[in-house]
Amino acid sequence: MNPTNFNLFLMVYIPLYVITHIGLFLLFRKAQVKNAWMAFIPVVCYWPWIQLTGRPKTWMIWAIIPAADVIIWFSLVIDLMESFGQNKFWQQVMGVVFPFYMYPKLALDKNIIYLGQSRNIDFRKKYIPAKRGAVREWSDALFFAFVVAYMIRMFQLEPYKIPTSSMEDSMLVGDFLFVSKMNYGPRFPITPIAFPLVHQELFGAKAYSESIQLPYMRLWGPQNVKRNDPVVFNVPWDQLDPTERPVDKMQNYVKRCVGLPGDVLEIKDGVLYINGEKGYEAPGMLHNYYIKFKPNTEVPSKETLIREYDVYDFGYIDPRTLIMALSKADLKRLQEEYTIDFIRQQKSPRTGNYFSPDGQKEFNAILRVKAGQKLSDEDISKLGIVYFQPLSSDLSNMFVLMDENYINPEKYKEVSKIDSIKARYQLNSGVSVNAFPDNMEIYPWNKDNFGPVTLPKQGQSIKIDKNNFYFYDRAIRVYEGNANFELRGSTAYLNGQPITEYTFKMDYYWMMGDNRDNSLDSRFWGYVPENHIVGKPLFVFFSIQYKRSENPKPGTDGNEFVKIRWNRLFKAIN
Numbered sequence: 001m002n003p004t005n006f007n008l009f010l011m012v013y014i015p016l017y018v019i020t021h022i023g024l025f026l027l028f029r030k031a032q033v034k035n036a037w038m039a040f041i042p043v044v045c046y047w048p049w050i051q052l053t054g055r056p057k058t059w060m061i062w063a064i065i066p067a068a069d070v071i072i073w074f075s076l077v078i079d080l081m082e083s084f085g086q087n088k089f090w091q092q093v094m095g096v097v098f099p100f101y102m103y104p105k106l107a108l109d110k111n112i113i114y115l116g117q118s119r120n121i122d123f124r125k126k127y128i129p130a131k132r133g134a135v136r137e138w139s140d141a142l143f144f145a146f147v148v149a150y151m152i153r154m155f156q157l158e159p160y161k162i163p164t165s166s167m168e169d170s171m172l173v174g175d176f177l178f179v180s181k182m183n184y185g186p187r188f189p190i191t192p193i194a195f196p197l198v199h200q201e202l203f204g205a206k207a208y209s210e211s212i213q214l215p216y217m218r219l220w221g222p223q224n225v226k227r228n229d230p231v232v233f234n235v236p237w238d239q240l241d242p243t244e245r246p247v248d249k250m251q252n253y254v255k256r257c258v259g260l261p262g263d264v265l266e267i268k269d270g271v272l273y274i275n276g277e278k279g280y281e282a283p284g285m286l287h288n289y290y291i292k293f294k295p296n297t298e299v300p301s302k303e304t305l306i307r308e309y310d311v312y313d314f315g316y317i318d319p320r321t322l323i324m325a326l327s328k329a330d331l332k333r334l335q336e337e338y339t340i341d342f343i344r345q346q347k348s349p350r351t352g353n354y355f356s357p358d359g360q361k362e363f364n365a366i367l368r369v370k371a372g373q374k375l376s377d378e379d380i381s382k383l384g385i386v387y388f389q390p391l392s393s394d395l396s397n398m399f400v401l402m403d404e405n406y407i408n409p410e411k412y413k414e415v416s417k418i419d420s421i422k423a424r425y426q427l428n429s430g431v432s433v434n435a436f437p438d439n440m441e442i443y444p445w446n447k448d449n450f451g452p453v454t455l456p457k458q459g460q461s462i463k464i465d466k467n468n469f470y471f472y473d474r475a476i477r478v479y480e481g482n483a484n485f486e487l488r489g490s491t492a493y494l495n496g497q498p499i500t501e502y503t504f505k506m507d508y509y510w511m512m513g514d515n516r517d518n519s520l521d522s523r524f525w526g527y528v529p530e531n532h533i534v535g536k537p538l539f540v541f542f543s544i545q546y547k548r549s550e551n552p553k554p555g556t557d558g559n560e561f562v563k564i565r566w567n568r569l570f571k572a573i574n
Contacts, residue, residue, distance in 0.1 A: 023103025054117025169284030185221025259510030356430025
């Protein structure tokens with residue numbers, strides 16, 4: 001990913017870097033260290049620094065390893081302060097936080113001299129108090145831990161826990177990952193005043209201050225976001241938590257980037273297409289299936305589904321009918337191990353949504369049975385009826401969720417007891433959020449049928465008219481800071497002036513979960529601007545299997561511990 005606002009960063013960073021390293025050079029000279037000129041070269045400057053403080057030469061190797069380099073740097077700063085007699089806690093804090101002030105000050109103060117290698121045993125006996133007291137010891141330890149952890153977490157690596165099932169089977173609920181901030185380039189904090197190691201809240205209060213908000217800045221990274229990369233990002237529009245927050249304090253999500261800037265994206269009947277070609281499907285991608293087991297045969301128990309299949313999203317519609325999020329491999333295994341009546345994949349209609357009278361269940365038809373007739377189990381199986389809701393006491397009329405192929409009169413005539421079956425739909429979703437951009441009259445899209453749409457690309461000019469205005473409205477108005485953007489009749493106006501096209505300032509990405517029917521993703525809150533990209537998941541360092549609690553305690557995530565997944569430790573993310 002290309003660095004953004006890099007010139008602004010250099011205007012601030014270069015002067016501070018030069019002043020800091022001039023001070024470091026003068027301190028090297030004061031300590032009569034050979035090759036003091038190395039002070040001006042990143043990483044290389046550690047070599048004379050190690051000599052000055054008496055650290056092992058092997059530290060140079062650690063200094064080039066991500067995460068370890070921060071510990072090396074912090075330790076060398078403390079050692080440097082001690083070598084010049086700066087043993088007080090505040091002096092060492094100044095050396096870490098304001099080196100561009102502290103280094104030149106020490107170097108130019110004639111009363112401050114180099115006392116020797118601070119890691120030398122004789123030096124420490126002579127100059128470092130044997131007992132600093134409990135307060136000082138705890139202060140040093142906490143300061144060290146906070147600074148090192150903050151620097152590593154902000155610019156290099158951050159641990160992340162998978163809280164939901166949206167990326168199963170690639171990433172499971174209870175997986176603990178390391179996320180690299182370096183692959184796509186570290187993003188500078190937009191809210192620099194924040195409590196270290198806390199994202200949004202601490203003890204119920206905001207853990208950050210909005211008094212200072214920096215512009216979006218990202219350093220160079222060795223990679224661009226590639227199509228089908230798993231990506232951690234700040235969700236741009238959280239319907240579940242509408243609290244307004246700065247970009248870097250929005251909820252962290254992890255999804256797969258299926259669409260890149262400039263791509264034409266479309267979803268047809270649950271299948272993703274990118275630029276007219278069928279999109280990538282992860283090997284363990286999940287879909288929801290309605291599964292009805294034959295009468296008088298075994299039905300898998302909750303314990304079996306959790307422990308043996310490691311299924312997280314499932315529910316019993318009735319004692320013999322389940323809805324489950326399964327991969328093709330698990331579906332095949334289930335078919336081999338149990339006697340199944342029928343399987344139907346959960347899909348949305350071509351436009352709009354199925355009818356939902358109560359906001360809990362969806363139905364796709366109204367079924368009328370002939371007078372004096374009653375559907376048998378065989379009839380229900382043939383029609384693919386998953387569940388029904390009676391509209392009359394004699395069951396002659398009912399809402400049904402059924403195989404859509406049999407809504408056709410030519411098909412349902414095969415069941416002689418049927419009088420009629422009429423399809424039933426509604427525009428807005430009754431059981432979940434609407435598809436982006438939540439304007440169903442213009443865009444009657446859903447999770448399985450969406451688009452086609454073009455994802456904005458930095459520098460790309462896209463025609464803006466009444467047909468796509470609301471799709472690009474959020475990007476232009478919110479993400480690119482054009483508050484005065486509106487549609488008057490069939491013409492778009494930007495800052496009071498009519499426009500026919502707009503040139504985008506940022507790249508935009510399309511994120512989707514591998515658990516396609518249980519993922520709140522770009523289909524519901526839209527594209528992800530580049531300034532929301534956090535990093536790339538690398539590997540699982542720990543994993544706990546959970547199950548949904550039947551009686552979740554208030555204030556918990558509703559998950560109960562099942563076991564540790566030892567087989568997922570150090571598993572790469574792809």
